[in-house]
Amino acid sequence: MSTVFIAIPVLLLLTVVQSTILAQVTILGATPQLLPLFVLAWAMVRGSAEGLIWAFVAGLFIDLFSVSPLGISSLALMTAVLLVTTLQQNIALNRFFIPMILGGIGMFTFSLVSVLLLRLSGYPIVWSSVATVPVTVVLHAFMILPIYWIIDSLNNRFMARRRIPTT
């Protein structure tokens, strides 16, 4: 069975946790964003095709439960997943810090594309929101490691192992 079918309940659960608990937690001025983290880690472990579908669903949930226009977060997250998985093709993921770097790049792409798309659709995004992006990127680069390890070990134990390019 494809893991695509578990995306909806898992991401729904993460949305509820994000909205009710994590939304009020700030670390160095940045709020942990569970859904993008989870999607990026999933894409690194399971590949771009699954990652894109998870990104699409997660983006919809982010937009449905915020005042953001529907579809913006999906597009931003899918772009981040596509970039991260493309970069990943040429990197050996078994190095400790690679998921960190890719996670940071993914979060930066997600934030940047979100802001650009919101600006293009007429939303007045202010500098103070964008100013937290560097902290967000660094914070999530560290936070992605445990999530990546959990998904990777679950993948090795329960799901078909994906071929990881080593060259």
Added chain:
Amino acid sequence: MDLNNSRPKLSWRVFVILAAIAVLLFLFDATGNSFAIVTDPLTALMNWTDLRRDAVVDSITGPNDLETALQENTALQFRIDQLERENEELRNVEGEYRRLLELYNRTLETPDLTRVLAYVIGHGPNPLFRDVIIDRGAGDAVRVGMAVESARGLVGQVYRTTQNSAQVVLLTDSISRVPARLSDSRATGIVRGGGTGGFLIMDWVDLETQITVGEIVVTSGLAGDSVQEESADRFPAGIVIGRVIEVERNEAELFQRAIIQPAVDFDELELAFVITEFTPVDPGPLDDAELAE
């Protein structure tokens, strides 16, 4: 469906297809269509989770020496725990009572407004926006554009509704616009969010007006911009927005601006009123001089 051995071409195809769907959804959403079929069932789940949030947070951040203390004197500690729990419950009840009393007093101050009491059950998952989710929706006569207030002042405006929940844009969000008036000088302007440090900005205040620091800013009740186009003129007059903490004045410009500290602590917001009905401000007939202009 085996996606593990998918070729790069497939990824691009998936990306293009999903991006097209996302754009279609964006357009669908922009035309004011509701996705209540998805969000409604989740509201119940959010409610349930929110009720248990404090317990989860307490278990994470609670005292670490509880287990050792239990081993040392189990019976006594059990009793202390019990009393502490009771004490905590009583404090919570007292806090709730105070909040409800404040809200009740607020309703006594303005009996002409019709309100619906709502609990904040969540925050929007997108950190680029300042918004909350409340447990009242279209089924409770909550409509897009309605003003939301707490006992201390204006909270924001309803942005989207489903049958049993609503998303509220907070005053501090950059898309928020509220027609406002300075309480002493009576000058009007537009209060918007997006200021640094969670402060609000009052624009379009006449340069001739002498604004004093500490002056209270309230809603003017006049028609103005709204977060949704179909919902202008939704703020009753006289709701406290905040207090002026700084005035930015440049003689070369026609208008000045004031930086405002919001009256409401949005991080502590648990209860709020949605103002469902009120008597709009009647600007009255124009006099002869105004008509001549």
